[in-house]
Amino acid sequence: MEVTPPRRRMGSPDSAVSNQLLDATERVMREEGYAAATSRRIAEEAGLKQQLVYYYFETMDDLLLAAFKRRTSRALERIDEEAASRQPIQTIWESWNSTVDAKLVFEFFALANHHDGVREEVNRFMAAARRKHAEAIARQVDEHGLDLGPFSPEALSFMLFSTALLLGREEAMGLTIGHTDVRKLFDWGIARIG
Template identity: 30%
Template sequence: MPPNRRGKQAQPAEPEPDARARLITAGRRVLAERGYDATTVKEVAKEAGVNQGLVHYYFGSKDALLLAVTQEASQQYMTELQRLRAQTPVEALAETAFAWGEKLATDAPDSCRLRYELFALGLRNRELTPAVAQLLRQGDTEIARTVAHYRVGHEAAPAAEDLHYAIIIKACVDGLALHHQLDKTFDPLPVYALLRRIMLASIEPSAAPRPPARKSRAQGRRGTPSPRVRRTPRTPRR
């Protein structure tokens, strides 16, 4: 925002009620189309139909705007994953969740590109690194809840191994989507199908506790010997 005549920071006009949401929507469009480096705050404000000063008012910088855009997209994905867990039968949850992830990796290139832009920014801008790391942890945790739900058969707190599975799955999906972004001749679907088979073969649903098996008579005889009953000696007949 340009300084006023007295050298103080000029205050933006009174923000509209939905200005922040409009800036995030516009930022997502412009950043995905032009890339982070080519995008200007002025373009985003123009796309949103708001004063340019509102970008700085709400976000402070273009870096923070990209973070907010990606956080919004990530929250939508986590909400959808929560809906899948709530509405999908347990026996179909794994296949349904993998199919949904596959669609994201292949049919949502704009969202994928924004994630990679944010990752690169998090490496360059150390002030932004903690927020990017937190975003990654939130995604890991939500996927881990889905793994735990499938493994246990109901909504449950994820164990450490559930989180490890989640990190592997998310890292593979991000890598396949990035490969597809950079090389349009690369088809990620066969690789994704293999990943799904490996994960489903590895994640064993918890079995219901079984009642103890009944011992056969022979097993009972070979088991712990019963205490002997001391018999009273018989009086010999005369």
């Protein structure tokens, strides 16, 4: 008869310390990259003992996944608010431009290449976000009798996110050539259909 060892005691996932570790994980990933996100570095950033990382998270993979899930949970709440807007196309564009932490998003995307759980969560989040945004865009198109020409709501949702993300990433690296013109182009187009 095989005996399953008792599961070790874990800290509460919603505790102040757990959130302190998740905040520290985001800061380390944003400033130093996902490869720097070790238990030692995160504990140091959080001002805590390294052992606490493993009291609250069984593995570093669990910590990294929890950090991403917390971000996506918050983002989906914001997306629901955007979708309820009277002019979701403009609201989505403005929100992606003001709320996307492009450096951190790109670090999570890079991590997803090596971490199955993060990759699954990235795909789940992106599909849900795109679906919610496309539904809101379709509603605005129907309610206002808009003509998007060859753009489907899904295509427009993709373009709004991708453009805002790339603009944010380039700006984080100090590259801004053409950004003002791209934003003017999107603002002009959204004003015409909104």
